Amino acid sequence: MQTTINWQMVESENVKMDSNKLSELAQTITSEYSNINGIVIVRNGCLAYEKYFHGKGREDTHHVASVTKSVLSALIGIAITKGYIKSVEQKVLDFFPEYILDAKKHDITLRHLLTMAVPYPFEDWHEPLDILCQQQDWVQYTLDTMGEKGNVGTFKYSTAGAHLLSAILTRSTGKSARAFANEHLFSPLGMKEIPDYRMDAYGFDDLFGKKVKGWVHDPNGNSTGGWGLTLTTRDMVRFGYLYLNNGVWGNNEVLPESWICESTELNDNNYGYLWWLRQEDGFFTYAAIGDGGNMICCIPKMNMVVAITSEFMMNPRDRWFLIKEHIIPAVID
Template sequence: MRLFYYSIITLLIFSFSSCKVGRFFVHNVANITDHKIFPNHLIENGDSVFYFTEGREKKPKTIEVNQQEVEFEAFLKDQKTVSFLVIKNDSLIYERYFKNYGEEDIVASFSMAKSVISILIGIAIDEGKIVSVDEPVTNYIPELAKNGFDKVTIKHLLQMTSGLDYNEGYFNPFGNVASFYYGTKLRKETINLKLKQEPGTKFEYLSGNTQILGLILERALKDKTISKYLEEKLWIPLGMEYDASWSTDKKKDGIEKTFCCLNARAKDFAKIGRLYLNKGNWNGKQIVSEEWVKESTKVDRSDGSVRFYQYQWWLPSEDGDFMARGILGQYIYVHPEKNLIIVRLGKNEGKVSWFSVLPVIGKAY
């Protein structure tokens, strides 16, 4: 009888293998190697590569975690870390890879991509492709007017205060996350989203907000993909060392999963942090306006906003530090006052909150 049930389950999985439910059961949970299972848009680097200076290695012998002193490198390894970089004053002063990973290995960003799409929105505003964060969503996606989105602004999406009706649960094969992550009709799913409360009244972290931002950007760009825009505005100007990719919902005419799924290497992720560390300026060239960087990383509690989140960036304290953050423990941590960047990539979070641990590590530098 058990064999019969297993056979039925296997048959159902393969019957649904081309849809979101099938993908959900075949691949089960998100993995840092998911760039291998989805179609993508290539993001090429340029001829000129920026390298951090190789500095004298510095690391703490121990750090305090959960009121206990633990050996630093053993802690990194035990907590499922695959890459850990520390850059101070433009010098790479600590670099380690674990779990058979190395500097050339690709890691999926997951929600760190939210911070990247925020940068691209800022650049599009600088260039006049998008007028303002105060514009209603329906200026770019009129199909959402029927669902009340004429009251939702781009700023509401950036702040996660849109009032969106979206299930962020990661273990429901029929929920929004499965549709957005594993589905092949992302534009349709996006324009079918609805609201559950008045915009600008409450913060709720929902990936659907960022995917709407992605659709807005795609329409503002008109004849250019989001990946190509990223390539032109960030990947080449920042001197990325490697090509990257952005996973899409389908191979032909696919849209980037802008709430996640930018696939790159640790050192190139660090350059995203360096751009914001230097207030949007890259070696004398203003890539994104200083005002946008300031708005993206300040503490704001107005109109339903919360202290720890601003324009798709996380703010772990009120010391001016900020971070891009992904679900399996992917982080770009920046502390401008210390001129410090930390990149932590992992197979998962381990048994700690890196949101809290990274500022503690930062104090050691």
């Protein structure tokens, strides 16, 4: 059963979910996850649950923060499929021949960027994004710090590294990540097209806060690779379902199944190609996770995707607990 094109709501029992347990979700969210703005659940290709809070609705877009990274991962996969990029083994510096850099940077590949396996001089989880955002050339700054300290192959989460992938996509295709996504990902999935909004300032609110709209870009027009994308909750679940459905939407292959398998293959770092991986209680999941509690969680064993949009707050309650304790138990085997 697939109604992915129209997203018509169906009775919970028709997709083998307990309507009584699902009906308790809203109260749980209100009392324990107060910054959630929207939640959409798709199971077996059908819309099983949809609820919004704080006056939000299905047409409202939200800044999904680092969920942007997983979207960018898909765009790299599409660019490779279409021949713009050779492979994930291509050297990062192949795309920036004008930059004269330290020889030790030459071993770093796209795969290293996708899997967060590039060393940088900052301490783990203390990346100075404020410094990045003060630069006139974010790409030059990131290339300068790339490969400093540590060893290539060791996991180190870096948002600037994801931004480098966005610049590589643009150098390869001649289009910003936003424009490339509109044409090759968003439009085929029936997602909202992202307009090209002009940015007149690069303060906190412009880049991360209340003024974020469309898809934020750096001073040179590169769409931010690690954050800055705005999506509706429904469009988030569409993107997740594309992965769950092996890259096929309707009758069209939007993304190769092989790319999805590579991107979500479990490893010691529990991190694929800009996707978070989890093996717990007999369940394997992969998720796009953004600051403040934004999430797209794909659960292959249950043929289910959960998309959550949130108002930013510091240290929100982990959405995995909501999924594990209240959504997975609603599935009828």
